[in-house]
Structure formats: C-alpha cells, structure tokens
Amino acid sequence: MFDVDFFVIGGGSGGVRAARIAAAEGGARVALAEASRVGGTCVIRGCVPKKLMVFASGYPEAIADARAYGWEAASGGFDWAAFRGRLGAELDRLEAAYRATLARAGVEVHDQRATLVDSHTVSLEDGRRISARHILIATGGRPFVPEVPGAELAIISDAVFDLPALPGRIVIVGSGYIACEFASIFAGLGARVAQVFRAPHILRGFDAEARAHLQGAMAGQGIALHPGAEVVRIEADGADGAARIVHLTDGTRLEADVVLYATGRRPNTAGLGLEALGVGIAPSGAVEVDGYSQTAVPSIFAVGDVTDRVNLTPAAIREGQALAQTLFLARPTRAEHPLVPSAVFTRPEFGTVGLSEEDARARGPVEVFVATFRPMRSLFAGREDRALFKLVVDAASRRVLGCHIVAPEAGEMVQLAAVAIGMGATKEDFDRTLAVHPTMAEELVTMKTPARRG
Numbered sequence: 127m128f129d130v131d132f133f134v135i136g137g138g139s140g141g142v143r144a145a146r147i148a149a150a151e152g153g154a155r156v157a158l159a160e161a162s163r164v165g166g167t168c169v170i171r172g173c174v175p176k177k178l179m180v181f182a183s184g185y186p187e188a189i190a191d192a193r194a195y196g197w198e199a200a201s202g203g204f205d206w207a208a209f210r211g212r213l214g215a216e217l218d219r220l221e222a223a224y225r226a227t228l229a230r231a232g233v234e235v236h237d238q239r240a241t242l243v244d245s246h247t248v249s250l251e252d253g254r255r256i257s258a259r260h261i262l263i264a265t266g267g268r269p270f271v272p273e274v275p276g277a278e279l280a281i282i283s284d285a286v287f288d289l290p291a292l293p294g295r296i297v298i299v300g301s302g303y304i305a306c307e308f309a310s311i312f313a314g315l316g317a318r319v320a321q322v323f324r325a326p327h328i329l330r331g332f333d334a335e336a337r338a339h340l341q342g343a344m345a346g347q348g349i350a351l352h353p354g355a356e357v358v359r360i361e362a363d364g365a366d367g368a369a370r371i372v373h374l375t376d377g378t379r380l381e382a383d384v385v386l387y388a389t390g391r392r393p394n395t396a397g398l399g400l401e402a403l404g405v406g407i408a409p410s411g412a413v414e415v416d417g418y419s420q421t422a423v424p425s426i427f428a429v430g431d432v433t434d435r436v437n438l439t440p441a442a443i444r445e446g447q448a449l450a451q452t453l454f455l456a457r458p459t460r461a462e463h464p465l466v467p468s469a470v471f472t473r474p475e476f477g478t479v480g481l482s483e484e485d486a487r488a489r490g491p492v493e494v495f496v497a498t499f500r501p502m503r504s505l506f507a508g509r510e511d512r513a514l515f516k517l518v519v520d521a522a523s524r525r526v527l528g529c530h531i532v533a534p535e536a537g538e539m540v541q542l543a544a545v546a547i548g549m550g551a552t553k554e555d556f557d558r559t560l561a562v563h564p565t566m567a568e569e570l571v572t573m574k575t576p577a578r579r580g
C-alpha cells in the first residue's frame with residue numbers, strides 16, 4: 127500500500143493539470159511538491175507577467191494614436207514601481223487561485239523541494255518520505271546562460287519583473303521568443319534597447335519572410351539590432367559599478383544599465399536523483415519519455431518543459447491531462463502535438479501555425495500567398511507600420527500547410543486559423559469564406575494570386 131496514488135514534483139502548468147485531473151476526476155490520492163511558487167514559470171515568471179508588461183508597453187503608442195484620432199491625450203512618465211506593485215498583487219491572486227483549485231480537488235501541496243529515493247518514494251526537504259504508486263516529474267526548465275566573462279553581471283528573464291527601476295538602457299542577448307519579446311517591451315516602455323544575436327536574423331526556425339518582416343519593424347522602432355555578433359565580455363562600470371559595458375565580437379562596445387540574457391532554457395533535472403534510478407536523461411538534460419510520457423522506469427512519468435518536447439504551456443497542459451486520463455480515468459491517451467500554433471508577443475505580434483515556407487517547400491511544391499499592407503488604424507494615425515499575412519499551400523492537395531501573421535493581435539488571429547488548418551482546410555475553403563470587412567484578418571480569405579509557386 128502506498129501513501130498516495132500519485133506524487134507530482136513541480137507545480138507548474140503540466141504538474142498542476144495532471145494533479146487536479148487525477149484527484150478531482152480520477153478520485154486519486156494526490157500530493158504535489160513545489161519548491162518555489164505554485165503556478166510555475168508561466169504564471170509566476172513567464173507568460174502572464176510578460177503579457178501584462180506587453181500591455182503596459184503599448185500605451186505610449188496608443189496615446190500618440192489617440193491624439194491623431196482627435197483626443198487631447200498626454201503621456202506622463204511610466205511609474206514602474208506602481209506597475210510592479212499591481213503586477214505582484216495580480217500574481218499573488220493567481221497563485222492563490224491555483225492553490226484553491228488544488229485544495230478543492232483534494233491535492234495535498236508540500237511547499238518544498240522533493241527528490242527521488244527509489245522508483246516509488248520521494249523525499250521532502252523536511253526529511254519526510256512519501257511513497258507513491260506513480261510519480262510525475264514536472265519540474266520545467268531554467269534559463270541557460272553561456273559562459274562569458276562577466277556573465278554574472280547580467281540578469282535572466284526571471285529577474286526582469288523584480289528590477290528595482292526601469293533601465294534607461296538595456297542590452298538583450300539572444301533572438302528567440304524571450305529576447306524579442308523583451309526587446310519590444312523595453313522599447314515600448316521608453317528604454318534604449320540593443321539586441322545582440324549570433325544569427326543573421328531573429329527567431330531561427332520561423333518562416334524566413336515573416337522573421338525578416340518583424341526584424342524590419344523592430345529596427346524601425348529604434349531597437350538597435352546587432353546580428354551576427356556574440357558577447358565577448360561584460361564589465362561593470364561607473365562610480366558605483368552599477369553600469370555595464372558589453373563588448374561584442376565585431377568590436378562594438380555597448381553601454382547599459384541592465385544586460386538581459388535570453389539564450390534558451392534547459393530542462394530542470396539536476397539533483398532529482400533520476401539517473402541513479404535508471405530514468406533516461408538526454409544530453410540536453412531532458413527526461414526521456416515515450417508517447418504516454420512514461421520514462422524507462424515504469425512508475426515514473428514526466429511532462430512539460432522537463433521533457434523538452436514542445437516547450438509551451440498549452441503543450442504541458444495537454445501532456446498533464448493525457449497522463450491523468452491514462453493513469454486514473456482508464457482512457458489511455460498519447461501526448462501528441464501535431465499542429466502547434468504560437469505567438470511571439472513583440473510589437474507587432476507574430477502569430478504562426480504550421481509549416482514555414484522553407485519547411486513546406488522541402489516536402490513538395492507549394493503556392494505561397496502574401497499580403498503586406500498598412501493597417502487602417504495605424505495608417506490613419508500616421509504610423510508607417512506594415513502588416514504581413516501569409517499562407518503556405520500544398521500545390522497538389524491544396525491544403526493550407528502554414529499561416530504566418532505579423533500584425534497587431536496576430537496571436538488572436540492565428541488561434542482561429544489553427545482550427546481551420548487543423549481540420550485540413552484547403553486554400554479554396556479559405557477563399558469560400560466570406561470576409562469580415564473592414565478587418566485585417568480578411569486578408570486571409572481574399573488573397574487570390576500566389577506570390578510564388580514551386
């Protein structure tokens with residue numbers, strides 16, 4: 127007899143979902159250990175506070191637009207301390223909501239670190255040992271910072287939300303989701319932003335034309351982009367040593383108040399005791415699992431970023447749900463993500479689903495439909511912004527393989543396009559759909575002539 131049916135290590139998106147479904151719907155006796163705050167990276171130091179900062183950073187532009195639309199509107203300064211206070215209160219509210227949900231489901235939460243003792247036993251920091259029929263590793267990931275002299279003078283994204291003051295000058299290293307989002311956020315908030323990345327273009331792996339379009343928009347907003355460069359070293363500067371000097375491989379010297387590293391994340395597996403039990407760990411540190419999120423040790427499972435499959439909250443939630451169904455609802459469910467929509471919350475946003483033009487072309491002939499235009503709202507306000515809407519179509523089957531949108535609210539639009547594409551919609555299905563006029567999204571159903579074929 128085990129102390130509990132299910133012990134979950136990690137109270138983030140994947141762990142909380144698995145624990146709640148197992149307890150509330152599966153009737154299982156469930157315990158969960160979380161060393162930090164319940165809610166995990168997404169809620170506490172990722173998607174949620176980031177999105178609130180995205181909203182905050184959009185107001186200077188909105189106020190300028192308001193004036194163009196005839197309003198008497200003036201922008202005062204941004205009160206970082208006031209915003210941070212409200213942000214903290216909102217995260218407290220969300221964490222309390224997560225805890226209440228777990229409590230209602232009957233999940234016992236241990237606010238401490240847990241490690242594995244054997245294939246059915248975990249050890250808590252306070253010395254208690256708890257045996258479990260099944261154990262779930264849902265410990266997420268943590269930021270990775272390359273070894274560079276002075277790297278300890280830089281911060282990682284976790285620390286952005288606790289900055290004592292808004293930096294006047296920030297250097298951001300990397301060009302993935304996090305680097306690009308914070309470049310846009312800090313530029314919107316009025317900081318001087320430099321973004322340093324080793325590739326020629328931001329957002330490696332995304333559709334090349336859309337990446338280039340967004341990169342142009344970011345440069346147009348005054349973000350100083352340093353492609354093809356890496357950091358050689360970081361030095362402290364100024365009388366109190368609080369300023370930073372960043373030296374780049376191309377000889378450039380950048381001055382900053384804050385240096386932010388956003389150079390990827392790594393699975394959080396160190397020190398859990400997994401390898402000793404025979405759980406497979408990939409060179410990246412990821413827990414190796416099968417399609418049912420089961421490790422090489424039959425009683426141990428893993429979901430979310432710690433498995434380095436699709437490192438997005440909705441994927442972790444799906445994996446947690448599927449596992450709870452498999453183990454406790456007698457509904458074996460594979461954790462599969464055949465189509466992954468996502469959005470980069472830059473200004474403008476970049477929403478994407480399905481294949482890039484490059485990946486689709488590698489599979490066979492395609493037709494590519496592209497519309498770039500100045501959206502009505504910003505055109506009237508006198509801004510130069512251009513939106514990009516793009517569909518990648520399989521020339522033989524006519525199915526839409528990919529949709530890429532760089533425009534305000536692109537994340538909202540691509541979510542809906544993902545439904546149609548997931549259902550196998552053809553270009554003709556899109557064309558048959560009546561436009562909603564006047565909107566930006568009507569471009570998705572009115573593009574008639576391919577920009578490219580082949």
Ligand code: NDP
Nearest residue numbers: 272300301302303304305325330388389390391437469470
């Ligand atoms: P990404 O994997 O998206 O990007 C990593 C970046 O770091 C790339 O630009 C990469 O360059 C660069 N890099 C990696 N190693 C080095 C190095 N040694 N020296 C210099 N540059 C380096 O990671 P992020 O940290 O941006 O985000 C982590 C994950 O979080 C993402 O994969 C995503 O799944 C998730 N996320 C999702 C968001 C969303 O959905 N909106 C928002 C934020 C995060 P290169 O391309 O040249 O390899």
